[in-house]
Amino acid sequence: MPPEMLPLPDAEVSFDPHWLVPEAADGLFAALRDGIAWETHRIRLFGREVDSPRLSCWIGDAEAVYRYSGTRFEPRPWPSVLRPIRDRLANEQGVVSNSVLANLYRGGRDAMGWHSDDEPELGPAPVIASISLGATRRFVLKHRREPDRKLALQLGHGSLLLMSGETQRNYRHALPRTARPVGERINLTFRRVASGNSGRL
Ligand SMILES: O=C(O)CCC(=O)C(=O)O
Numbered sequence: 344m345p346p347e348m349l350p351l352p353d354a355e356v357s358f359d360p361h362w363l364v365p366e367a368a369d370g371l372f373a374a375l376r377d378g379i380a381w382e383t384h385r386i387r388l389f390g391r392e393v394d395s396p397r398l399s400c401w402i403g404d405a406e407a408v409y410r411y412s413g414t415r416f417e418p419r420p421w422p423s424v425l426r427p428i429r430d431r432l433a434n435e436q437g438v439v440s441n442s443v444l445a446n447l448y449r450g451g452r453d454a455m456g457w458h459s460d461d462e463p464e465l466g467p468a469p470v471i472a473s474i475s476l477g478a479t480r481r482f483v484l485k486h487r488r489e490p491d492r493k494l495a496l497q498l499g500h501g502s503l504l505l506m507s508g509e510t511q512r513n514y515r516h517a518l519p520r521t522a523r524p525v526g527e528r529i530n531l532t533f534r535r536v537a538s539g540n541s542g543r544l
């Protein structure tokens with residue numbers, strides 16, 4: 344079954360809550376939790392450099408260098424468990440990627456603030472394929488100019504969220520903190536970054 348298109352104006356967002364069967368999602372979570380060299384990335388916030396509230400790892404083909412929040416990331420090699428996922432996204436969803444940002448949210452205090460994935464090296468209409476594993480967390484999308492246009496989604500274990508077209512240009516998204524006790528969650532965003540020097544940084 345293809346992911347269901349969500350009714351969000353000026354955006355292309357689709358969602359499949361059960362893209363991976365639970366056993367596959369369990370295996371992937373365990374392999375990535377222990378197999379990835381998780382690190383704390385530094386981000387720029389209100390002009391200051393601070394630790395981001397989560398653990399991360401930038402993974403990809405050698406040419407997929409990524410500049411994010413003022414920092415340049417050289418990709419780490421692909422873990423073998425991610426190769427079939429990357430191939431399935433390409434064959435089944437037409438999502439061709441050369442990199443993935445992996446994030447580990449250790450609990451409810453770990454989060455991601457409002458942003459768009461609109462770095463120049465992602466191109467004018469980026470396709471982002473987001474796979475969630477582990478604890479279910481609330482994900483929110485909000486239009487940049489029309490405050491009534493917003494959507495909240497529960498991203499559960501094995502779900503796939505696709506954002507494409509004008510979504511990044513017109514919307515921001517976030518993964519808010521929560522006071523509710525929640526377990527660990529891993530999110531993978533498969534992306535295609537242009538190789539070479541984009542001229543920034
Ligand atoms: O963890 C999530 O679901 C959101 C991740 C995200 O927005 C990103 O990596 O750019």
Ligand SMILES: [Fe+2]
Pocket residue numbers: 458459460516
């Ligand atoms: Fe994002």
